[in-house]
Amino acid sequence: MASTASTSPNISAPIKMAAQDVNVFYGDKQAIRNVSIDVGMDEVTAFIGPSGCGKSTFLRTLNRMNDTVASARVEGRITLDGEDIYSTAMDVVQLRARVGMVFQKPNPFPKSIYENVAYGPRIHGLANSRADMDVIVEQSLRRAGLWEEVKDRLQDSGTALSGGQQQRLCIGRAIAVQPEVILMDEPCSALDPIATAKIEELIHELRGKYAIVIVTHNMQQAARVSQRTAFFHLGTLVEYGVTSDIFTNPREERTKDYITGRYG
Amino acid sequence: MSHDRTPTDWSSPVMRQRIARRYAAERRFRLMGLGAVTLSAGFLLFLLVTMLSGGLTGFLRTDIALPINFPASPVMLEPAMLKGPNAQQALANANLPAVTTAAARATYGDKGEELLSDSAWVAVRDALLKDPSLLERSAVIPVPAASDIDLAHKREGTAEAEATVARLTEKGALSSTFNLDFLTMSDGTDPTQVGIWGALKGSLLTMAVTLLLSFPIGVMTAIYLEEYAGRNRWTDLIEVSINNLAAVPSIIFGLLGLAVFLNAWMLPRSAAIVGGLTLALMTMPVIVIAGRNAVKAVPPSIRDAALGVGASPIQVVFHHVLPLAMPGILTGTIIGMARALGETAPLLMIGMRAFIATPPGGVTDPATVLPVQIFLWSDEVSRGFVEKTSAAIIVLLVFLLAMNGIAIYLRNKFETRW
Numbered sequence: 001m002a003s004t005a006s007t008s009p010n011i012s013a014p015i016k017m018a019a020q021d022v023n024v025f026y027g028d029k030q031a032i033r034n035v036s037i038d039v040g041m042d043e044v045t046a047f048i049g050p051s052g053c054g055k056s057t058f059l060r061t062l063n064r065m066n067d068t069v070a071s072a073r074v075e076g077r078i079t080l081d082g083e084d085i086y087s088t089a090m091d092v093v094q095l096r097a098r099v100g101m102v103f104q105k106p107n108p109f110p111k112s113i114y115e116n117v118a119y120g121p122r123i124h125g126l127a128n129s130r131a132d133m134d135v136i137v138e139q140s141l142r143r144a145g146l147w148e149e150v151k152d153r154l155q156d157s158g159t160a161l162s163g164g165q166q167q168r169l170c171i172g173r174a175i176a177v178q179p180e181v182i183l184m185d186e187p188c189s190a191l192d193p194i195a196t197a198k199i200e201e202l203i204h205e206l207r208g209k210y211a212i213v214i215v216t217h218n219m220q221q222a223a224r225v226s227q228r229t230a231f232f233h234l235g236t237l238v239e240y241g242v243t244s245d246i247f248t249n250p251r252e253e254r255t256k257d258y259i260t261g262r263y264g
Numbered sequence: 265m266s267h268d269r270t271p272t273d274w275s276s277p278v279m280r281q282r283i284a285r286r287y288a289a290e291r292r293f294r295l296m297g298l299g300a301v302t303l304s305a306g307f308l309l310f311l312l313v314t315m316l317s318g319g320l321t322g323f324l325r326t327d328i329a330l331p332i333n334f335p336a337s338p339v340m341l342e343p344a345m346l347k348g349p350n351a352q353q354a355l356a357n358a359n360l361p362a363v364t365t366a367a368a369r370a371t372y373g374d375k376g377e378e379l380l381s382d383s384a385w386v387a388v389r390d391a392l393l394k395d396p397s398l399l400e401r402s403a404v405i406p407v408p409a410a411s412d413i414d415l416a417h418k419r420e421g422t423a424e425a426e427a428t429v430a431r432l433t434e435k436g437a438l439s440s441t442f443n444l445d446f447l448t449m450s451d452g453t454d455p456t457q458v459g460i461w462g463a464l465k466g467s468l469l470t471m472a473v474t475l476l477l478s479f480p481i482g483v484m485t486a487i488y489l490e491e492y493a494g495r496n497r498w499t500d501l502i503e504v505s506i507n508n509l510a511a512v513p514s515i516i517f518g519l520l521g522l523a524v525f526l527n528a529w530m531l532p533r534s535a536a537i538v539g540g541l542t543l544a545l546m547t548m549p550v551i552v553i554a555g556r557n558a559v560k561a562v563p564p565s566i567r568d569a570a571l572g573v574g575a576s577p578i579q580v581v582f583h584h585v586l587p588l589a590m591p592g593i594l595t596g597t598i599i600g601m602a603r604a605l606g607e608t609a610p611l612l613m614i615g616m617r618a619f620i621a622t623p624p625g626g627v628t629d630p631a632t633v634l635p636v637q638i639f640l641w642s643d644e645v646s647r648g649f650v651e652k653t654s655a656a657i658i659v660l661l662v663f664l665l666a667m668n669g670i671a672i673y674l675r676n677k678f679e680t681r682w
Contacts, residue, residue, distance in 0.1 A: 063572075065568070065571065065572070068568075068571065070494060070495070093574050093575070094574065096571060096572060096573070097574030100572065100573065101568075102572075103565065103569070107563075107565035107566060109566065109584065110566075119570075119573060119583070120573035120574060120575075123573075123576075123579055123583075174573065176573075177573055177574060
């Protein structure tokens, strides 16, 4: 049944995260079948596929956000720097600090812009003083490409920003805890084209500093921002490879049908 | 397989009729709503007018001018004795009640003292304390009138009292003053001498105990059930039980309080602590239900956001969920506390209906509460208590409004603008 064939994506970068034979169940329903995939350090990896193919579900297994769903069950082995993230030795709270996440809908805390960014570093004790925190906030917002727009109104509510700014604030918030991996779950699906372009630009700039995994519906986006693309269909990983290969010369018929718009 | 439908005629009579019917329905509903609001406003107005007209005079006191010629009276006091720390003692020994009675007889005839309240001598004492030089001359001191005179002066009394009042008014001997004693004294037997302070303080202490117990426990329960407990047969059972508890008649909580707090735990009878414990049992389910709904209403995206930056479950709850749920929790708390404040039945069961003439000093002292005091006074034979009952109701309502005002202020303070 499941094709787990294409997991040899001639990955040249060092491997940051690796999944082996991962199965995810929601109750009796199996959402992910035998997925094995490597995520390279300093690369952008895109997950594409039609709605309901399990790409978001799989993304959420990478920082154990599925733990919050009572009926979810994960089988298989996922490692971060060779450490099994589902082992009892792994502290899930620390894992989520190391593997940050940006969600589909911008979800800033209903607090000030400053507070939004400062919250993560504060609970992890990353700043020793108020001045330290100011530096962290500024750096994070600069990296998120938001500093110039908000530097004069850091005490305004984060929810008062526009949708695109909110999403960049969420990226800044994730960056502030100095994650090693950033997971982005369709970060542009609620944004207009201009805000989307800004986020894509931002992903370009962040590349090389963090391993980034992005789930997207938009194939052009995957082509633009990623170095490596994985195509999911019906809970299985159909094909995984260098982005340009996937889009110009897919090995699997299903991949070809999808990217040429035959279904999706 | 498409059927050709005739084009719709939007201006046909049938259409027009439909539009007219729609407008009529809108108008009807609007009128019904307006009628309901007007009706309830009318009832509220009626209630307020009745209570204020009947109760406001309860805050007033009728005084009778009592001339006393101190040098000629049998009072055994020198102005010098009223200076210094022994003044109270000297006044207590001076037999002021006899002096007052004698003065009343001298001015108002043989039974003159019956025109005065039993506590008239207290007014004389206070006047002397304030101005010891009175002892060297004759002075006119306004002293509280007896209950029937008070009543006849303010509204209508017995024919006899009315005649006396007419006679006294002619002499210009009657005056009305604000009855400060009503706010500073406690229950008594003479309606001119009772006050609400004892019951008010009892209510304050009881409410404090209720709030301190039911709020933290209720909120923690709500959070645990919503955020931590799994969904299984046990949590379903607990949920059903809590919903049922919120609907249990309050007298049953009183019986529980009697059996557990008084008989089993041996806590003092008719004390604010027992009242507070009993009312806390009653209030807790209300807070739990409101709290669960408020916690449930916090968007899951906020929890995701906090978890995503590596917040632990308890940090998610206390840093994000609880602050956002606070306005809803406070609304439930207001409802529960308002109900507890007005509760009488369970407190009767634990002995808070006792006659208590001194304000409680702490939560273990015998106390009564405002609604019970109202109930007790409404049961009194003496007609002077009628207006005291209304006055006590006004105090209760003012207390309730103040409590709700504070809660609404807090709720608005916590409210987050998205």
